[in-house]
Amino acid sequence: MSALSIEQVTKTFVDKRGTTVEALAGFDLDVRSGEFITILGPSGCGKTTMLRILQGLESRSGGRISIEGRPIDGPGPERGFVFQQYGLLPWMTCGENISFALKARGVEKARHDEIIATSLETVGLAAFRNHYPRQMSGGMQQRVGIARALAIDPDILLLDEPFGALDALTREILQNEMLSLSERMKKTILFVTHSIDEAIILADRVVVMSARPGRIDQIIDIDIERPRAGKGESIREGARFIEYRRLLWDLLMEKHAA
């Protein structure tokens, strides 16, 4: 049984004037437990929409989604979400931000302290619990975003371009941390990105979407051995990585030109 099964999911937005936008035209994907999927596609092809539907933040127009065979129709504690702009509340410390998320999920207050400590420890920020987001760099804020998602101990992590706002060096550092986390924790992960290199280095499979209305165009298996954490540089220089990069580049250029 798949950890996550997405069958023929469609989404049509209708604005106040009745104009319709067909964002997704039948998205189909089966994800295995512990698998790392990255999603690439041209701008506006529906990547964020698909992730928001999976999180339960957006309704779908058609299709089915099930987790471990159980149909889902809204948010749930088995799914954690990481946003591009971190989504931290600026008037709360890191610890309070995580506590806020735990409260929203109904986790009893007596357990917050321990969960906050463990999740900040996981991302190397145990000493920053009482810091406010403005006192931290973008990379640190996104680590807190990841810690907050991990705090509810979800089976599935959904990340929408989480490193898109970071400088190149910080981005590579966080990619490595993501590899290390995923290889240790074996979460099932769907990760949207615009970066071909990021898509390859992280993934077991790269999903390439067509231009809007979005559907899956190709799925590329990334046959690069794990663990990959700490080996980013040598992987990027390898012949296989360069081949995948060329293949994905050609596929995306085709979509861009279409």
Ligand SMILES: Nc1ncnc2c1ncn2[C@@H]1O[C@H](COP(=O)(O)OP(=O)(O)OP(=O)(O)O)[C@@H](O)[C@H]1O
């Ligand atoms: N609430 C909304 N109302 C109307 N149209 C919407 C809404 N949200 C998204 N859309 C449209 O749906 C399409 C898909 O948007 P979405 O943000 O999912 O694409 P994306 O692939 O994530 O884009 P990008 O790569 O630029 O972030 C776009 O044409 C967008 O304008």
